[in-house]
Amino acid sequence: QVQLVESGGDLVQAGGSLRLSCKASGSISSIDAMGWYRQAPGKQRELVASMTNGGSTDYVDSVKGRFTLSRDNAKNTVDLQMNSLKPEDTGVYYCNAHRYGSVTFRRGPQDYWGQGTQVTVSS
DSSP, rough: OOEEEEEEEOOOEEEEEEEEEEEEESGGGGOEEEEEEEOOTTSSOOEEEEEEEEEEEEEOGGTTTTTEEEEETTTEEEEEEEOOGGGGOOEEEEEEEEEBBTTTTTTTTTTEOOOOEEEEOOO
8 A cells, every 4th residue: 555645735826836745654665656637527537647656757738837746756756846826727736646557467557545635726
């Protein structure tokens, strides 16, 4: 099992910045990637940014150039620096830890989630 604890959500004006932090504990060695998802009211949860253990990073197009994901493997943390925030960035942000599936070990992929932290961007 992996436990994820998030912090950093807040109310901010458009154009402002926030930094979200997530600390992982438990079976850290089983994790293959970590990142952040968000869910806006009435919408499906979407990937915001993720980073594999090898450092490969993926961002949703709408945040490219504004958000930066960073991981500290020694501290088991993943942070999301959000700049130039827009009202459409409003939502609940969830930290995610992902374990790939394995044919060898006959298991499917596994996702772990934090409790979520609210980000509200006012216009």
